[in-house]
Amino acid sequence: MKGFYLLLVGVAVVGGGVLWYGSQRTPAPAPSAPVPVAATDGFRGYTMGSDSAPTEITEYSDFECPFCASFATVQMPVIREQLIATGKVRWRYRDFPLPTHAYSRYAALAAQCAGEQGKFWDMHDQLFTSHQWAQTGKNPRGVFRDFARGIGLDLDKYDACMDSQRYAGRIQASVQEGEARSVKGTPSFYVNGRPYQGRSASDDFKALVDSLTKKHK
Amino acid sequence: MIRRQAIVLLALVGLLVATYLWLYKIGVLGQLQCGTGSCEYVQTSRYAELLGVPVALYGVVGYATLLGLGLAGLQPAMASDRRVSVLLAALATVGFGFTLYLTAIELFVLHAICRWCVASAVIMTATWVLSLADLRRQASHAP
Numbered sequence: 001m002k003g004f005y006l007l008l009v010g011v012a013v014v015g016g017g018v019l020w021y022g023s024q025r026t027p028a029p030a031p032s033a034p035v036p037v038a039a040t041d042g043f044r045g046y047t048m049g050s051d052s053a054p055t056e057i058t059e060y061s062d063f064e065c066p067f068c069a070s071f072a073t074v075q076m077p078v079i080r081e082q083l084i085a086t087g088k089v090r091w092r093y094r095d096f097p098l099p100t101h102a103y104s105r106y107a108a109l110a111a112q113c114a115g116e117q118g119k120f121w122d123m124h125d126q127l128f129t130s131h132q133w134a135q136t137g138k139n140p141r142g143v144f145r146d147f148a149r150g151i152g153l154d155l156d157k158y159d160a161c162m163d164s165q166r167y168a169g170r171i172q173a174s175v176q177e178g179e180a181r182s183v184k185g186t187p188s189f190y191v192n193g194r195p196y197q198g199r200s201a202s203d204d205f206k207a208l209v210d211s212l213t214k215k216h217k
Numbered sequence: 218m219i220r221r222q223a224i225v226l227l228a229l230v231g232l233l234v235a236t237y238l239w240l241y242k243i244g245v246l247g248q249l250q251c252g253t254g255s256c257e258y259v260q261t262s263r264y265a266e267l268l269g270v271p272v273a274l275y276g277v278v279g280y281a282t283l284l285g286l287g288l289a290g291l292q293p294a295m296a297s298d299r300r301v302s303v304l305l306a307a308l309a310t311v312g313f314g315f316t317l318y319l320t321a322i323e324l325f326v327l328h329a330i331c332r333w334c335v336a337s338a339v340i341m342t343a344t345w346v347l348s349l350a351d352l353r354r355q356a357s358h359a360p
Contacts, residue, residue: 138244163264
């Protein structure tokens with residue numbers, strides 16, 4: 001009997017040690033990383049602003065990227081107010097999750113699943129404004145689900161969408177589109193189809209859009 | 218006695234497996250070592266929670282209870298106590314039923330297999346068989 005208890009202690013110590021070691025290692029890949037297959041639905045990204053706006057700005061962005069979060073929370077509110085709400089600009093968001101980020105594809109998937117219920121931009125804002133999830137290195141599934149609940153999504157539909165990775169193909173197609181356009185980092189912008197090389201600041205965008213609008217007239 | 222020892226050993230291993238999955242679920246572990254399986258897909262699906270509680274936590278509680286009960290049943294004073302066998306068999310039957318449900322979800326709903334879940338299913342099935350054998354033996358030795 002003594003030998004049996006020694007065996008139990010041995011199993012407990014080894015098993016506990018493995019669990020402890022695992023908890024000390026840096027977390028790596030995203031939960032249920034979307035399957036990289038090309039989109040077949042011809043989706044070109046969610047847009048904001050008037051369809052008749054003379055200028056279209058396409059943003060390639062990564063939800064886990066700190067620069068993208070900074071842009072979305074500091075510059076984007078001004079751009080929305082001064083350029084999008086005024087009908088000068090239509091903004092198009094394209095996913096470009098960087099391979100170095102563990103959870104950016106998962107976040108993109110969450111945004112797409114919110115978009116399915118007409119709340120892409122609400123989830124976009126949640127993911128960027130509550131960006132702590134991107135700094136913990138921990139599985140953000142629960143956090144994203146809380147975001148989904150917070151913006152009023154039907155959680156059953158959201159779960160089904162996430163479980164099936166329904167829009168993984170869209171995200172991959174967006175990445176391929178970005179690569180074809182030589183996007184190297186995020187955020188990257190294209191103004192009326194041409195690469196934008198200026199600063200990622202609302203003032204600079206406003207100056208460019210105003211100049212384009214004058215030319216248009 | 219050998220059956221109860223086997224139950225205790227299995228419950229301990231099952232407890233470690235369930236704890237591993239639970240730690241992943243709550244974000245303590247960032248990655249599951251799964252080889253070519255679909256552990257993360259299964260573990261991040263909505264079926265990995267039941268009534269708002271991670272399924273793995275049910276496993277932790279269940280295996281811990283089996284472990285405690287089995288250890289109690291190994292004590293000389295309780296070695297021939299039929300109530301321990303009944304409790305072990307009842308708990309293992311509930312666990313086995315839950316295992317069948319989860320395995321059906323993997324096979325027929327998610328179409329994905331999590332190796333750690335399979336390991337837990339094998340452990341629980343073996344525990345269930347052993348607990349029934351223990352109960353039968355106690356019944357045959359009843360005064």
